[in-house]
Amino acid sequence: MKKIKFLNVLMIVFLIFGTLGLVTNLVFLMFANDLKTSISYDETALGFATPYISTLLTMLLIKGIHNIQRALSYCLKYNYFNSKSGIHFQKAGIILIVFALLCMPFDFVNHNFDDKELLLINGITYVLVLVIGISLTAVADVIKKGETIEQENLLTI
Amino acid sequence: MRKLYILKALIDLLWFFSVIVIVAMAIFLPFLFFSSDPIEIPIKIGTTKVEAMDLPTKLMLLGLVSAYCFFVYGLFLFRKVLVLFSRRQIFDRNVIFLLNKIGKFFLIASLVAVIVDFTANLYIKNTVEFGIEGGFFDSFLFTASLGLFFMVLSEVFAVGKNIKEENELTI
Numbered sequence: 001m002k003k004i005k006f007l008n009v010l011m012i013v014f015l016i017f018g019t020l021g022l023v024t025n026l027v028f029l030m031f032a033n034d035l036k037t038s039i040s041y042d043e044t045a046l047g048f049a050t051p052y053i054s055t056l057l058t059m060l061l062i063k064g065i066h067n068i069q070r071a072l073s074y075c076l077k078y079n080y081f082n083s084k085s086g087i088h089f090q091k092a093g094i095i096l097i098v099f100a101l102l103c104m105p106f107d108f109v110n111h112n113f114d115d116k117e118l119l120l121i122n123g124i125t126y127v128l129v130l131v132i133g134i135s136l137t138a139v140a141d142v143i144k145k146g147e148t149i150e151q152e153n154l155l156t157i
Numbered sequence: 158m159r160k161l162y163i164l165k166a167l168i169d170l171l172w173f174f175s176v177i178v179i180v181a182m183a184i185f186l187p188f189l190f191f192s193s194d195p196i197e198i199p200i201k202i203g204t205t206k207v208e209a210m211d212l213p214t215k216l217m218l219l220g221l222v223s224a225y226c227f228f229v230y231g232l233f234l235f236r237k238v239l240v241l242f243s244r245r246q247i248f249d250r251n252v253i254f255l256l257n258k259i260g261k262f263f264l265i266a267s268l269v270a271v272i273v274d275f276t277a278n279l280y281i282k283n284t285v286e287f288g289i290e291g292g293f294f295d296s297f298l299f300t301a302s303l304g305l306f307f308m309v310l311s312e313v314f315a316v317g318k319n320i321k322e323e324n325e326l327t328i
Contacts, residue, residue: 003305003308003309003312004309004312006305007302007305007306007309010298010301010302010305011302013298014298014299014302017298072309075313079316080312080313080316080317081313081316081317081320124171124174127167127170127171128171130167131164131167131168131171132303134160134163134164134167135164137160138160138161138164138242139310139313141160142247142313142314142317143313145247146248146313146316146317146320149317149320149321149324150320152324153320153323153324
């Protein structure tokens, strides 16, 4: 239980930093003209929409992490095998899969093939996120199966 | 089972690219370490650009390479776990052992990487830096969480194995 508690705390830290980053990004976007920023999105394929899309993608990622955190807190509350954890792991997995699948074309289109090294690293990273997403949905299945076995076990004499 | 096959295919893809990188490093690193000529290829340790190849820098690079190797070994073990899953060995002793081992390797990899990054900043840039990178995924938090997640999974499977055994023993 110690490890799961520690992981839960790490997820909360992740969420806090992620939310702070997101809020800063939103404030920056709102007051971009007032701040006279030197960042120009004219060269990117999606133009002015680039920062808004990346903000939406970050929101998706934070929602995924939030679901993982909730699943972990339910594991702490109701033991490992419970349907609530399973549902949240399933949701987190699907969100991370969607996130990775959206990020791949976004990065591919936006970087204009200039920085091939970055494109490759990002590609591998998103494959890793996709793997994590699918793994989470598989974990959700295992938790659901475990819950069924646990219930059968409790019912038998 | 379909999910498992997709996952296995993706892990195989990651594994394939990782092995290519390791082979490239195995060829390239001896030249880099034992050659006295100035380096022409841009090398970075974390966010720090390497300019001179002295002994501490070589040690830091070696640390980073070993961290990468730990991570790739973790991936290799995960492939093994997926093979066991495809044989329908889910709540199995080997799966529990392997998941715990994967977690430990991921955790060690992230710790070594963060120590090397910190030392590189201190030694090369003469600065102390703490922070979370914008990319999230190359941050210490992410890899450490991944390692811990595998260790938690190992515990979950251990509990599942016990319940399954109890279930099989009861009438």
